[in-house]
Amino acid sequence: MILKSQVEWALHCCAILAGLPEGRYLSTKALAELHGLPKEYLSKALQSLSQASLVETTLGPSGGYRLARAPSEINFLEIVEAVEGKALSFTCTNIRANNPCRAEGYCDSKPCAVARVMWEADEAWRDTLRRVRLSDLVGTLSEEVPAELWRSTFEWVLKRAG
């Protein structure tokens, strides 16, 4: 059970977009350079964010991406699900139905107890991600990233933001 690397990319890109001044956009090219990522492939991750309505886009020179909502109104789960999909990590193929002792045409009233436990764990994972807002991340980063690096990074970003 491994998340795709695009999850890391998307979260970091959102953190950068969260620091963008009102009304400005940042391009795929800039985001790829900043994180050292393949531009074309990162583009797919950003398209996922766009389809999930987490970011807004505009075309042409000085175009790119910006957040569609305030960072306090976006949580980790939304970003992760945008690129990773909303499918549950555990899928029950109902192997209990293959029990040869079963009466013909017998139908289960409840989902399997095994699956329920696995789904409960899945929900605990989602719940943790749902509770962390993008604004929380930005807050932590602004405390932990050295002030000079923080400043120069956004200077770098603003120079490229249309």
Added chain:
Amino acid sequence: MILKSQVEWALHCCAILAGLPEGRYLSTKALAELHGLPKEYLSKALQSLSQASLVETTLGPSGGYRLARAPSEINFLEIVEAVEGKALSFTCTNIRANNPCRAEGYCDSKPCAVARVMWEADEAWRDTLRRVRLSDLVGTLSEEVPAELWRSTFEWVLKRAG
């Protein structure tokens, strides 16, 4: 992020083994038939359980698998990790290090804040699985599975258990 189907197989097999009388073994063949699974491939999952010391084996006719510990001493996480591996679902490739604004040779003091959140979610998932014991599952199943099916299943199993 999808778990392999072997997770479902392993959990159901352990639930059956938990109902086995002291000192008896159940073969791959029987477990595969009972759940309608490919015998050769299920065998790989059972080998994983064996390597994780969750089950004990014996060879020859009347050989097979039995639990290495009491069902109350085995939890879901152990079974899931045995077949799925212990790797964390999120792997940080440290893309923050690619920031062109970084000073040469700068070294981070902490793991990235993004990764810490993802790992926290991972731990919440693991914690849920850790809290559910195999004996809890058997308890739930014995309540939910119709008594007649429950009885006939273990009759079927005992007829094949060496």
Added chain:
DNA sequence: AAATTAAGGATATAAACTATCCGAAAATCG
């Protein structure tokens, strides 16, 4: 001695992930 079993290696197929390329449509700018 014959049959049965787990274990592990080799191999093959299918699916998912990673990555790149290209064309179309839209927006900017000179």
Added chain:
DNA sequence: CGATTTTCGGATAGTTTATATCCTTAATTT
């Protein structure tokens, strides 16, 4: 207007992982 830049979607290809089967070996029972 025309050239450039951008997102978007489709097509494609390489790599890795998951799924599945086959076969050999060694241990055990009958």
